[in-house]
Amino acid sequence: MKLLYKNIIINSLASLLIICFGGIITYFFIVNKIKQESYEHLTSERISVEEKLKKGLSPNELQNNIGDEIIIKEISAPSNKKPFFTTVAKEEEANEDYEEGEAEFEAQAIVFDYSVNNKYYNITIIKSYDNDEALGENILNAVMISAILMVLAIVFINTFIYRKIWAPFYFTLKVLKHFTISRRDTLTFPKAKTAEFEQLNNAITLMAEKISHDYLSLKEFTENASHEIQTPLAVINSKIEMCLQDTQLSPQQAKMLMEASYAVNNLVNLNKGLIILTKLDNNQIDAPVDVNISKKIYSRLNLFEDFIQEKDIDVNLKIDDSVVVKIDPVLAGILFDNLIKNAIKHNLPNGGKINIEVTKELIKIANTGAQPKVNTDKFFERFYKEGSTESLGLGLAIVKKICDIYHFNILYSHKDGLHTITLNIKQV
Amino acid sequence: MNTSILLVEDEKLLSESISQYLSNSGITCTQAYTYNSAVNKIAESEFDCIVIDIGLPDGSGIDLISYIKKKKIEAGLIIISARNSVDDKLEGFTTGADDFIVKPFHLSELNARINAIIRRKKFNGKEVLEFHEISVRLESRSVFVKENKINLTKKEFDLLVYFISNANKIITKDAIAYNLWKNNADLAISSDIIYTHIKNLRKKLIEGGSKDYVNAIYGIGYKFGE
Numbered sequence: 140m141k142l143l144y145k146n147i148i149i150n151s152l153a154s155l156l157i158i159c160f161g162g163i164i165t166y167f168f169i170v171n172k173i174k175q176e177s178y179e180h181l182t183s184e185r186i187s188v189e190e191k192l193k194k195g196l197s198p199n200e201l202q203n204n205i206g207d208e209i210i211i212k213e214i215s216a217p218s219n220k221k222p223f224f225t226t227v228a229k230e231e232e233a234n235e236d237y238e239e240g241e242a243e244f245e246a247q248a249i250v251f252d253y254s255v256n257n258k259y260y261n262i263t264i265i266k267s268y269d270n271d272e273a274l275g276e277n278i279l280n281a282v283m284i285s286a287i288l289m290v291l292a293i294v295f296i297n298t299f300i301y302r303k304i305w306a307p308f309y310f311t312l313k314v315l316k317h318f319t320i321s322r323r324d325t326l327t328f329p330k331a332k333t334a335e336f337e338q339l340n341n342a343i344t345l346m347a348e349k350i351s352h353d354y355l356s357l358k359e360f361t362e363n364a365s366h367e368i369q370t371p372l373a374v375i376n377s378k379i380e381m382c383l384q385d386t387q388l389s390p391q392q393a394k395m396l397m398e399a400s401y402a403v404n405n406l407v408n409l410n411k412g413l414i415i416l417t418k419l420d421n422n423q424i425d426a427p428v429d430v431n432i433s434k435k436i437y438s439r440l441n442l443f444e445d446f447i448q449e450k451d452i453d454v455n456l457k458i459d460d461s462v463v464v465k466i467d468p469v470l471a472g473i474l475f476d477n478l479i480k481n482a483i484k485h486n487l488p489n490g491g492k493i494n495i496e497v498t499k500e501l502i503k504i505a506n507t508g509a510q511p512k513v514n515t516d517k518f519f520e521r522f523y524k525e526g527s528t529e530s531l532g533l534g535l536a537i538v539k540k541i542c543d544i545y546h547f548n549i550l551y552s553h554k555d556g557l558h559t560i561t562l563n564i565k566q567v
Numbered sequence: 568m569n570t571s572i573l574l575v576e577d578e579k580l581l582s583e584s585i586s587q588y589l590s591n592s593g594i595t596c597t598q599a600y601t602y603n604s605a606v607n608k609i610a611e612s613e614f615d616c617i618v619i620d621i622g623l624p625d626g627s628g629i630d631l632i633s634y635i636k637k638k639k640i641e642a643g644l645i646i647i648s649a650r651n652s653v654d655d656k657l658e659g660f661t662t663g664a665d666d667f668i669v670k671p672f673h674l675s676e677l678n679a680r681i682n683a684i685i686r687r688k689k690f691n692g693k694e695v696l697e698f699h700e701i702s703v704r705l706e707s708r709s710v711f712v713k714e715n716k717i718n719l720t721k722k723e724f725d726l727l728v729y730f731i732s733n734a735n736k737i738i739t740k741d742a743i744a745y746n747l748w749k750n751n752a753d754l755a756i757s758s759d760i761i762y763t764h765i766k767n768l769r770k771k772l773i774e775g776g777s778k779d780y781v782n783a784i785y786g787i788g789y790k791f792g793e
Binding site: 374 | 578748758764785
């Protein structure tokens, strides 16, 4: 979820919660205050009623003399009850909004006993008008309006923050997305006004510089190491060859020397493969030129003629001679060498088939061969090999890497005893 | 004809093996481990061929080639390099190198290349390679046993040249595979193709009246010789 939406949702929820809570508290405060005021009012009414009774006003006269509703009952004996406040259910008057049965509300009242001239009265003064419910409604309305205004404000403020204040952050993000270390990009950011973003940019720039530096030294190390390995390998190879010249060698010794030689050879080929992969990883390639695919394939097939004859492989070509692809010609050579070599190596021991098809969209190289025993998804991974120790498992990794560089989609499939590698060569 | 070469290689162990192998083939080999000693040795004596490693402790092999060319010294020049880069090769050849071998290499391969260059220099293209009754005319790529012309395929011809260049030496299957198929040597090693070619060459030579010079050395490879 976008930061903006997250912010808006969290802020809105929090604000709504606070506003509701605030509304409830306000309601109770106000209700309480009104009650207190009612009590004060009723107390002062009581005093005035008492005074008026003392002055000799009859209860009937009192009814009209006071704003509030008053109920005076004569009682036979005096009571010691102290005045107390209570609520009385009261009919709503002239309020059209309410239907009849519901037109009742609780009104504040004071009940007290009073005696004057040996007459005892139980008096109830009911506050004439009390509008708690309307109050609640008003508060609810106020709360709702504030809530809506608040949410609108949050949306506006956040959108503004998102657009203006976070702009440098999104720019930084965009720059980072396009950063490719092997291209030796340098990161440049405009000065950010917000301190944190400026710090972020500085930290990223520093980190990128360090990573680039480490990457370069690692790359140099890998390159140098691969090349430095060649000389000791040459020494080992030459010593083995010298030993083999010895006519006094026992068959046992000769066998061991050949095994050593075989292992060194593997190491040499592995190293060669790694050097190519390192070069490809580092994009040390020449600018692409127009390469005619059919010519390239024919010339490469020529180099394999001996092997094709030896295994009696039937080669079927369906090649569009006009297909041209922009690629480094050396890499094109390596690509087809590896693919054709693979098709020969993993073919049937005798009388197999190789079908090569080239169209403007696709290059398909298919060969007969045994059912793959293992996970075919991993064919293009480095050092992946099918049990045999003869292959080093780098050939298809190199093919894949070259395809990646030129954005060719590569697919392996196996159907009816035919292994097919398909390159989608449509370049945009 | 006695051929002498100068070997400029700073890795002493490798230099030793090369010089030993070449001496056994009748080539006088002078060793130099640095650029400066190479310059001195060039001043002292004449060589038919100079084999130069690109990475020398006190200078570049490419510079040494420029120096040799400037001095107008008529020697074949072979670069041996740990780097198999197109750029290095191009630079080597434009400076005046005759051949470029990538480390690690088979001693028999280096020997064959040195022989080829020396022949080219000495015979000016009209080279004939002879081994007892077999003579190989390199420019026309034809082979004769005494007076009989033998028809060989391209690979059989290359194989014969390689054999004669390394006559009486034990050559491994790997070295043959590399000489004939270069980058696709691994494919050759894993198949019977080397055996097939050698069998055919041997048959054609014997049918042409030659003695059987091809000796299989069990488990190792072959030796061309008596």
